[in-house]
Amino acid sequence: MTVLAISLITSISLAACGNTTDNKDKEEVSLAQNEQVESASFYFTANEGGISKVDATTNKVIETIEVEGSVHNVQISPDDKIIGATVVPSGAHGAHAEQTEKAETQDEHGKAHGSNGEETTEAHSEHNEDGHGEKINGMALFFNAETNELIKQVDVGSHPAHIVFTEDNKYAVVTNNEDNNISVIDLTTYEVSTQVTTGKGPHGFRISKDSKFAYIANMGEDTVSVIDMESMKETKKITVGKVPVTTGITTDGNTLVTTLNGENSLAIVDLTTDEVEKVEVGEGPAQVYIQSDDKFAFVANQGTPENPSNSVTKVDLETKEVVATIEVGKGAHGIVTSDDNKYVYATNMYDNTVSVIDNNSNEVIATVSVGGVPNGITIQ
Numbered sequence: 001m002t003v004l005a006i007s008l009i010t011s012i013s014l015a016a017c018g019n020t021t022d023n024k025d026k027e028e029v030s031l032a033q034n035e036q037v038e039s040a041s042f043y044f045t046a047n048e049g050g051i052s053k054v055d056a057t058t059n060k061v062i063e064t065i066e067v068e069g070s071v072h073n074v075q076i077s078p079d080d081k082i083i084g085a086t087v088v089p090s091g092a093h094g095a096h097a098e099q100t101e102k103a104e105t106q107d108e109h110g111k112a113h114g115s116n117g118e119e120t121t122e123a124h125s126e127h128n129e130d131g132h133g134e135k136i137n138g139m140a141l142f143f144n145a146e147t148n149e150l151i152k153q154v155d156v157g158s159h160p161a162h163i164v165f166t167e168d169n170k171y172a173v174v175t176n177n178e179d180n181n182i183s184v185i186d187l188t189t190y191e192v193s194t195q196v197t198t199g200k201g202p203h204g205f206r207i208s209k210d211s212k213f214a215y216i217a218n219m220g221e222d223t224v225s226v227i228d229m230e231s232m233k234e235t236k237k238i239t240v241g242k243v244p245v246t247t248g249i250t251t252d253g254n255t256l257v258t259t260l261n262g263e264n265s266l267a268i269v270d271l272t273t274d275e276v277e278k279v280e281v282g283e284g285p286a287q288v289y290i291q292s293d294d295k296f297a298f299v300a301n302q303g304t305p306e307n308p309s310n311s312v313t314k315v316d317l318e319t320k321e322v323v324a325t326i327e328v329g330k331g332a333h334g335i336v337t338s339d340d341n342k343y344v345y346a347t348n349m350y351d352n353t354v355s356v357i358d359n360n361s362n363e364v365i366a367t368v369s370v371g372g373v374p375n376g377i378t379i380q
Contacts, residue, residue, distance in 0.1 A: 047371025073376035204246025
């Protein structure tokens with residue numbers, strides 16, 4: 001769905017000559033208002049203790065889906081009907097692997113996610129292979145995007161990071177950061193159909209528009225794993241640079257981007273040759289998002305708790321140059337654009353807010369208070 005800018009309504013002239021013109025103007029206003037209602041949009045943030053649902057027209061939180069523990073990532077399904085979220089259980093150590101040698105952004109969410117009150121989520125644990133303590137498996141939660149009711153809890157691997165739906169709506173995929181694999185969930189049964197081995201520390205990722213390939217950023221090494229979603233196997237690894245955190249893929253499937261937290265840069269990969277070019281961004285880049293027409297990529301620069309960054313870097317994917325650096329809140333982490341590319345939304349982990357950016361002026365036009373330590377963000 002697309003957010004209809006308020007300016008579309010106010011720009012209609014209401015002061016005109018003659019009754020015919022007045023009636024025509026009133027009809028235009030009425031049509032615009034109806035269109036605004038029909039195109040109502042919401043964005044969701046993954047927080048400590050729940051998910052904030054925000055009306056994108058008013059930028060007001062309208063509901064909080066409460067869960068026990070930390071929601072690390074949240075995604076809307078391609079048909080806008082399902083919200084998927086990853087849950088880091090209570091007592092999990094080392095959390096979100098965005099903490100690195102340099103930026104130490106690894107998630108320290110240490111709580112188990114529960115439900116919206118209808119079901120109770122329970123963490124499953126097992127001993128680590130090295131015998132030191134317990135490895136606590138996490139969960140993926142699926143909610144009805146309209147009613148916010150819990151549909152299903154699915155047990156996945158240890159320290160689940162991101163969740164992404166395939167565009168054909170067949171699967172939801174979860175990266176298990178401490179297991180070095182992904183869980184593939186069949187959306188007809190809400191069961192894990194298979195697990196696929198990746199590189200070390202799989203974290204953020206995207207799936208190609210044709211649903212054929214997943215591109216997994218491996219934070220524990222310098223690579224991106226390419227997963228064939230038909231054979232369910234890793235076909236290759238692309239060396240990109242130090243501490244890749246998340247990825248993005250253009251709609252034609254030819255260009256891959258990934259944030260390099262350890263290099264303060266964005267790697268841009270030509271997938272026809274695997275050639276890598278790098279663009280300097282802010283300190284401690286976390287997530288990246290490519291707008292729907294593939295013109296710009298937006299990088300949320302998080303920094304560290306001790307030295308948080310507060311910027312979003314806008315990169316022109318054709319020229320591979322930074323065209324704007326936009327000041328936002330402290331600890332910018334999650335990033336997404338509206339479907340019409342008019343607005344950019346960034347979560348600010350250390351301010352507990354979302355910055356709403358006008359993509360034309362490159363300025364923050366609203367700051368929205370959400371739940372504690374907001375991580376991932378998605379828009380309906």
